[in-house]
Amino acid sequence: MSKCSNTHKAVVMKAISPSLLSADFGNMKRDVELLNASGCDFLHLDIMDGVFVPNISFGIPVVKSIASYAKKPLDAHLMIVEPERWIDNFADLGVRILSIHYEACTHLNRAMQQMHSRGLMAGVAFNPSTPVSALEEIVCNCDVVLLMSVNPGFGAQAFIPGSLDKISRLKKLIAEKGSKALIEVDGGVSMANHSELFNAGADILVAGNAIFTSDDPIAAIEALKS
Ligand code: DX5
Numbered sequence: 001m002s003k004c005s006n007t008h009k010a011v012v013m014k015a016i017s018p019s020l021l022s023a024d025f026g027n028m029k030r031d032v033e034l035l036n037a038s039g040c041d042f043l044h045l046d047i048m049d050g051v052f053v054p055n056i057s058f059g060i061p062v063v064k065s066i067a068s069y070a071k072k073p074l075d076a077h078l079m080i081v082e083p084e085r086w087i088d089n090f091a092d093l094g095v096r097i098l099s100i101h102y103e104a105c106t107h108l109n110r111a112m113q114q115m116h117s118r119g120l121m122a123g124v125a126f127n128p129s130t131p132v133s134a135l136e137e138i139v140c141n142c143d144v145v146l147l148m149s150v151n152p153g154f155g156a157q158a159f160i161p162g163s164l165d166k167i168s169r170l171k172k173l174i175a176e177k178g179s180k181a182l183i184e185v186d187g188g189v190s191m192a193n194h195s196e197l198f199n200a201g202a203d204i205l206v207a208g209n210a211i212f213t214s215d216d217p218i219a220a221i222e223a224l225k226s
């Protein structure tokens with residue numbers, strides 16, 4: 001298997017990216033300020049268009065507002081068709097990680113170049129039904145691979161069990177290629193599975209329901225990191 005030419009591995013960490021999809025939209029500023037004061041590493045923004053996924057969440061004006069009071073780096077996950085059309089908008093808003101779906105983008109290599117030219121950490125997200133092998137030709141260009149462990153579109157869904165093995169296979173592909181990509185796992189992350197997800201090779205865990213239904217979200221974030 002051919003190797004990546006840019007082989008530096010970003011710092012590996014047990015990072016948590018709380019999903020604001022589970023926040024109280026009527027109190028978004030309050031919830032973001034709570035996360036600002038927590039040990040979380042990113043803020044995960046789930047952008048849905050009602051076409052790529054059967055749900056609509058929030059868009060550019062809401063992200064702009066969140067960016068004005070967020071103190072954590074923004075981690076945007078675009079579940080939209082033709083995501084490449086919006087790369088500049090998200091770069092202008094100062095997001096750190098931008099992930100677009102393998103299934104939604106025809107010219108993924110070009111989109112990764114576009115993200116890098118704007119200084120973004122470039123991420124490719126892929127659905128539960130998409131095989132790890134589909135990423136062979138793009139993983140060298142990724143800073144992040146976002147592995148969906150539920151079908152995208154909704155929070156609070158059950159973790160798809162086969163995703164654990166998929167993380168291990170993705171980790172193997174990244175190692176074989178010598179890629180610097182971090183593995184981010186999204187969907188159904190809980191107190192019951194976070195340790196095995198990190199052990200299988202996840203670097204960043206997204207969690208919505210597990211954090212925002214907790215009586216103490218800050219303690220929940222600490223527990224997920226441990
Ligand atoms: C699903 C989203 C996820 C979701 C995670 O389409 O991409 O980020 O909000 O939520 P939980 O942790 O509740 O599964």
Ligand code: ZN
Nearest residue numbers: 046077186206
């Ligand atoms: Zn997400």
